[in-house]
Amino acid sequence: MVKIGVLVGSLSKRAFSLKLAQYITYKEKNLEMLQLDYSSLPLYDPDIDLTNAPVEWVAFRRAVSKVSGLLIVMPEYNLSIPGGLKNALDVISVPKPDLPAQGKPVLVITDSSGSRGGMLANAHLHQVLQNLGAKVLPSYVTVGNVNSILKENRITDDFVDQAIEDQFNQFKSVIFKNIRDQNSKILVTENYLYAKTHLGLLENNKEVGWADLTLLENGSFQIDHVVVKPEDRGKGVAQRVMLLLLSIMESSGLKVVPKCPFARDFIKQHFEYEELAIR
């Protein structure tokens, strides 16, 4: 399952930002949402980073580099980003050029008890994230009057609730597209033979596995079978055939109908491909 890192900008156990983040993450079924704890990160100091980077920095950088996107929910502190979170962002702003947040989609949500919902902090965070090379979603999602809107750990204002859901769905689409784009590199690394209703994966010019397809009247391709030669089983060949097939279909603007159980399960387990499938 695709993993998303969640950063909550307040360290308070009773924080509205925490409740807001929990409300969003509990509802999510197709992503694994992991809260990343930055509260014990030592203050960033370039001098020690050069010689002896603390293990907390190393682990945090690694955790951020492993997730496919970040959701940041934070309050506004003194018209800007809370200091603890800013320290965590400074930690992942080095070492260049392999920044942990580079190219990752990020959704920013700010909240405050005032009516502006932390708009200034939101804008500041956008700027910082761009500097980290992240793909920050352009919208400024702000939740004003958070103390009256959040009741019993849920958003009671339908308009705000819907707005957050819409933004989160957009965030998911960007993440899934990002993953598919990364996976589509398979098109240049694999050797294959594609002839309309047959896609064969080649190794040393021999077919090790293939997918049989049927072209349907609506222009999509039904996946009838995914087959692996007996001697090549147990090596992930069928997965590679599926990735290859889905990458070809997406780059051609086509959809698939996964008839064979393996293809159906593959798409179920790789939810990032769900939007290519017609059920």
Ligand SMILES: Cc1cc2nc3c(=O)[nH]c(=O)nc-3n(C[C@H](O)[C@H](O)[C@H](O)COP(=O)(O)O)c2cc1C
């Ligand atoms: C140190 C500090 C600074 C704050 N500065 C601002 C601010 O600049 N603008 C604002 O709207 N609210 C400000 N607030 C209020 C918080 O945004 C608001 O109380 C928020 O709900 C608290 O966040 P939390 O419940 O997620 O911890 C500040 C709160 C604290 C503790």
